Amino acid sequence: MVNKLKSRRVPISIDDTAALVIRPQRTKVMPRPLIVGTDAGPSPPYPLRMEGEVISGFGRGSKELGIPTANLPVDAAVTPWIADATSGIYFGWAALALPATHPDQQQHDGRPSAAAAAAAASPVTLFPMVMSIGYNPFYKNTVRSAEVHVLHRFGADFYGARLRLLVCGFVREERDYGDVKALVEDIKVDCEVARRSLDRPGWAPRELGRGTLDCSWLLRELEPAGVSTGC
Numbered sequence: 001m002v003n004k005l006k007s008r009r010v011p012i013s014i015d016d017t018a019a020l021v022i023r024p025q026r027t028k029v030m031p032r033p034l035i036v037g038t039d040a041g042p043s044p045p046y047p048l049r050m051e052g053e054v055i056s057g058f059g060r061g062s063k064e065l066g067i068p069t070a071n072l073p074v075d076a077a078v079t080p081w082i083a084d085a086t087s088g089i090y091f092g093w094a095a096l097a098l099p100a101t102h103p104d105q106q107q108h109d110g111r112p113s114a115a116a117a118a119a120a121a122s123p124v125t126l127f128p129m130v131m132s133i134g135y136n137p138f139y140k141n142t143v144r145s146a147e148v149h150v151l152h153r154f155g156a157d158f159y160g161a162r163l164r165l166l167v168c169g170f171v172r173e174e175r176d177y178g179d180v181k182a183l184v185e186d187i188k189v190d191c192e193v194a195r196r197s198l199d200r201p202g203w204a205p206r207e208l209g210r211g212t213l214d215c216s217w218l219l220r221e222l223e224p225a226g227v228s229t230g231c
Contacts, residue, residue: 032189034196036091036169041202041213047092048167049217050079050146054159065184068154069147070163074133082146087134091194092168093205094129094150095218096161103155126205126218127152129165130187130194137176138183151191166218168203 037043052072076083098104128151135141148163171193177183197203204211207219 032172032193034189034193036171036193036197037203039200039202042168045081046168046170047213048081050082050165050167052078052163054161054163056159065180065187067149067184067187068157069132069149070158072146072148072163072165074144074146082133085133086170086173087144088132088173089171089190090131090133090167090169091171091190091197092129092131093166093198093213093215093218094127094148095164095166096125096127096150096158097221098125098158098161102158126208126215128194128198130171130190131165131167132174134174137174138180149187149191151195164218166215168213169197 050072052075054070055073056071074082129148130151131146131148133144133146135144136147148165171190175186177186201211203213205215205218206212207215
């Protein structure tokens with residue numbers, strides 16, 4: 001005769017229950033590459049052009065993040081490529097003509113500033129830059145914006161000035177963050193990617209004797225504030 005085994009309920013203690021909980025594993029954050037593109041220089045569709053008058057933005061760049069930005073209007077009628085551009089971070093070169101009254105154009109200790117010295121040779125100064133195009137998921141923006149962080153420490157804002165950009169490449173898509181600290185850290189990496197990527201002969205301005213990249217469009221005299229030109 002075959003004995004049938006009776007199932008028994010085994011009591012589980014609180015400690016045993018805790019041990020049965022399946023905890024999600026943390027996703028390992030892989031280090032980001034610090035150089036974008038090949039050494040030869042920008043690949044199509046880059047470089048892309050953008051130009052506009054610097055407007056006031058959301059007021060967060062300097063105050064909350066410590067990373068000042070110059071905002072440009074997102075207007076597909078003026079900048080056709082931006083309508084289909086992936087929201088994210090871009091990098092390249094910026095041309096800026098500061099007014100004579102700007103602190104960076106003034107003399108310090110009897111000597112002209114670096115920007116003033118450059119302006120003496122040319123009315124337009126070139127700076128490396130990173131730019132965010134999109135809605136900035138962390139702040140839940142409802143209007144698409146173009147926020148340019150020029151990699152130079154200026155003595156004052158330059159609202160109303162004409163800013164011209166030569167966009168050389170794409171860094172990454174925009175993303176959300178758990179806190180402001182994580183956002184700032186990612187922006188700092190973006191800036192380092194821009195610096196390192198542009199610090200190669202194929203990506204550096206030919207007109208400044210530093211490389212082979214054609215930046216002649218950037219160095220053309222900028223239109224006065226309030227005058228819009230196509231790109």
